[in-house]
Each structure stands twice: as structure tokens, then as C-alpha cells.
């Protein structure tokens with residue numbers, strides 16, 4: 179029976195790669211190419227920096243684009259990316275230009291005799307801003323996948339320092355390390371630049387996180403497992419880590435906190451669930467408020483965030499003491515004050531943090547947490563970190579960073595974050611805090627959901643309906659219209675700044 183509205187068997191796939199600087203992507207890209215070629219796809223590899231070469235003719239770089247030496251190359255490319263975003267006054271402009279490259283690349287395909295919207299994979303590297311990923315997700319929807327490649331900071335610094343030294347024909351020494359460190363910080367979050375790079379803000383939002391540092395399973399296996407799942411494999415199921423993080427995410431979705439939604443899940447080392455928690459206001463008798471109970475005094479009922487309110491009161495008090503009335507300060511100064519560590523204080527909130535909520539539930543309802551594993555959607559704050567340590571939890575996996583956390587500074591003796599050097603504490607026993615890797619909660623349901631996995635005789639089908647095709651059910655390339663819209667907006671924007679016709 180042919181369905182009235184058939185699906186595209188081999189839909190186009192767009193893959194956006196994200197990795198902090200100093201993480202080599204060669205292996206990931208070559209493995210992606212190998213896999214997609216083996217299933218009959220045409221591979222289009224696109225580099226965002228290739229767009230720079232085209233744009234250079236239109237927007238003259240403030241810092242000349244150079245290829246050597248390597249540290250100057252990175253520097254000139256980063257600053258040109260920032261310049262283009264600033265020039266267009268839009269942090270997503272490089273993604274808009276990428277859309278244009280995808281359209282061109284599709285048109286240039288040698289064999290477009292058949293339907294041009296099929297059997298193409300676009301591997302694009304790399305993105306640095308949340309707005310870029312947002313644009314690609316909104317244009318390509320379910321055929322877009324963000325793959326983030328993780329490598330711990332010390333490996334990245336080592337890698338860059340080695341590269342810089344090689345480039346200069348010298349042995350690695352302190353000056354290469356310090357410029358490598360600097361570059362890693364710039365890439366993560368150029369806070370002072372409104373149009374600067376923000377890799378730390380997009381890394382965790384991936385569909386798949388690959389970990390270059392672990393040996394088991396190696397990166398190539400991690401990637402192929404995802405690709406097999408994407409192509410409807412019936413024999414891959416969630417790892418404990420993926421299952422745990424998805425549970426944490428489901429807990430996160432239940433909170434009404436005014437700042438953010440955080441979820442935590444504690445599991446035994448064997449994979450049995452112990453407790454879930456989210457950041458919410460506690461109620462007498464244990465646990466936190468629910469909407470379907472008689473009493474409910476969550477923050478939104480009071481219409482104010484108690485932590486923010488208290489910090490403001492304290493700030494006013496301090497300013498009064500030094501005879502500076504709050505209303506005498508310019509908005510610029512107030513903004514600077516709000517960005518200080520003082521305003522990062524967490525303890526005046528009424529909510530119990532997600533990790534603490536899970537720990538207290540476990541204390542009330544279960545038993546000892548020794549040797550258990552905690553999955554949290556956001557890196558623990560320093561208050562939760564010390565309670566995690568004292569509870570006996572032995573392993574923490576986190577997804578999103580939490581820059582306010584002072585855990586690494588205050589508890590270097592008892593926690594080990596991302597297997598970093600612990601200096602004087604290297605002998606001390608520690609709780610491991612590690613970055614999550616695998617299929618993230620964002621795509622967990624789509625990728626793992628299967629109906630029956632057998633034929634009518636009851637024999638396993640290795641792939642859904644014995645057909646190794648992407649699971650994505652696409653009836654028409656809806657994004658073609660959106661691509662046109664983006665290109666039209668791009669033309670209009672560039673025309674407005676009088677450069678039309680030169681792209």
C-alpha cells in the first residue's frame with residue numbers, strides 16, 4: 179500500500195558542530211563523512227570561516243585575516259567573526275550566510291537529476307553563538323542536529339600550546355601556554371564583546387555530546403552509535419547516563435522557579451532510581467509544593483524572587499552606609515554592580531535547589547546515598563556541592579555550566595571537576611564531577627522511541643521495518659521556504675548597508 183502522502187526516504191540532514199577551541203574535529207568530521215557516504219549520501223562540508231573569504235571583499239577586516247602564525251590566525255578570525263556580527267547588527271548573521279551556502283552547495287551538486295532535497299548531508303563547522311544555532315534550528319527543524327565535541331580544558335590548552343610551539347618551531351614553554359589559556363577563555367565567553375564568542379552558552383544545548391577524552395567507548399564508537407540510531411537501528415537503547423539525565427530533565431520541567439529550571443536525579447550505581455528533585459519551594463512535611471494540593475506558596479504566587487529582593491535590600495544598605503543613594507547611580511553603574519559577584523549570592527532564595535531536593539527526598543524516603551550517582555541538568559552551585567560531598571554520592575554528571583558556582587574554588591580538596599589537575603590535593607579522595615556525554619534530553623525521546631522491533635514471524639528487525647533510513651518522518655522539504663526567507667532578509671539587510679550585489 180503506497181501512502182497518499184509518502185515520506186522522503188532519505189531526507190537531507192544538517193549537522194552543526196560545536197566545540198571549544200583546541201578540540202580537534204578531524205576525527206568527528208571524517209567519521210561523519212565515512213558513514214554518510216556509506217549510506218549513499220552526498221557529503222557537503224562547509225566551514226563558517228570560508229564565508230569570511232567572501233565577506234572580506236565587502237566588509238574590510240579591522241584586523242587583517244592572516245594564516246600564520248597560528249595564534250595570530252585564531253585572533254584575526256575571531257575578531258572578524260565579531261566584526262561581521264557587529265556590522266550586520268545581528269549575532270546570527272553567520273548562520274544566515276551558512277543557510278545561503280547550503281542552498282548553493284545543494285545547487286552545485288553534480289547529480290541533481292532527481293529530487294534535489296534528498297540524500298544530502300551538510301556538515302557545518304563551527305558555531306559560536308546561541309543565536310546562530312537558534313536560527314538553524316528554526317529553519318531546519320527536525321533535520322538539524324547539533325553535535326558538541328567535549329574535551330577537558332587542560333587537554334585543549336595543551337593541544338593549542340603544542341600547536342603554537344610547532345608553528346614557531348620551538349619547544350612548548352610558558353608563553354605558549356599562557357596564550358593558549360587566553361584563547362580558550364576568549365572562545366568560551368568574550369563577555370566584554372557584545373558580539374563576541376559564547377561557546378559556553380551553546381555547548382550543552384546539543385542533540386549529541388561526544389567526549390574525546392574517554393577511552394571507553396571511544397569517540398568513533400560514540401558517534402557511530404548515534405548515526406545508527408538516526409538511521410533507525412533497533413538494537414540501541416539508552417545508556418545509564420542518558421537515562422539519568424533524561425530523568426533529571428523531566429524533573430526540571432516541573433518547577434515554576436522564576437530564574438531557571440533545574441532538575442536532578444539520583445541513581446544507584448546499578449542504574450536504579452533513588453530520587454528526583456527540582457528547584458522549588460519546600461513545604462512542611464517534606465518535599466516541595468505541587469499545583470494540585472490545597473496549599474501553594476511558590477514564588478510566582480508571591481510574584482517576586484526572594485533572592486533578588488534581598489540582594490537589592492543589602493545593596494541599598496551598603497550604599498546608604500557609604501552615603502551613595504541608589505537613585506544617584508547611572509544605569510551604566512547599576513548594570514556594572516549587577517554583574518558583580520555580590521549579586522551572584524544564592525542563599526536568600528526560598529527554593530531548595532534541585533540537587534538538594536533530591537538529596538533530602540532520598541534522606542526522608544530511602545537510605546544511604548553512598549556510592550550513588552547524581553545527574554543534574556546544571557552544574558551544582560557551591561552550596562549543593564558540599565552537600566553532595568557529605569551525602570556520600572560518588573559521581574556527578576552535569577550538562578549546563580553554572581558560572582556562579584564556586585565549587586571548584588571552595589572544594590578542590592573533595593571534588594574533582596573534569597579530571598583536572600588537583601595540585602596539592604591530588605592524593606585526597608574526591609567525588610567526580612564530569613561532563614555528560616551521549617544523546618541529550620533534547621532528542622532522547624525521538625531517537626529512542628520505537629514501536630515493535632520484529633517482523634510478523636517474531637524475528638528481530640535490525641532496523642525499523644528492515645529499512646536503514648533516517649527515522650525523521652519528512653513529507654516535504656518545508657525548510658526550502660524558510661531558506662528563501664532567510665536569504666531574502668539577508669539580501670535586504672546587506673542592501674540596506676549598501677553592499678547589495680556583491681555577495
Ligand SMILES: Nc1ccn([C@H]2C[C@H](O)[C@@H](COP(=O)(O)O)O2)c(=O)n1
Nearest residue numbers: 435437440457531532556557558559
Ligand atoms: N545547579 C543548580 C544551579 C541553580 N539552581 C537553581 C537555584 C535557583 O532556583 C536558580 C538560580 O538561577 P540563576 O542563577 O539563573 O538566578 O537555579 C539549582 O537548583 N541547581
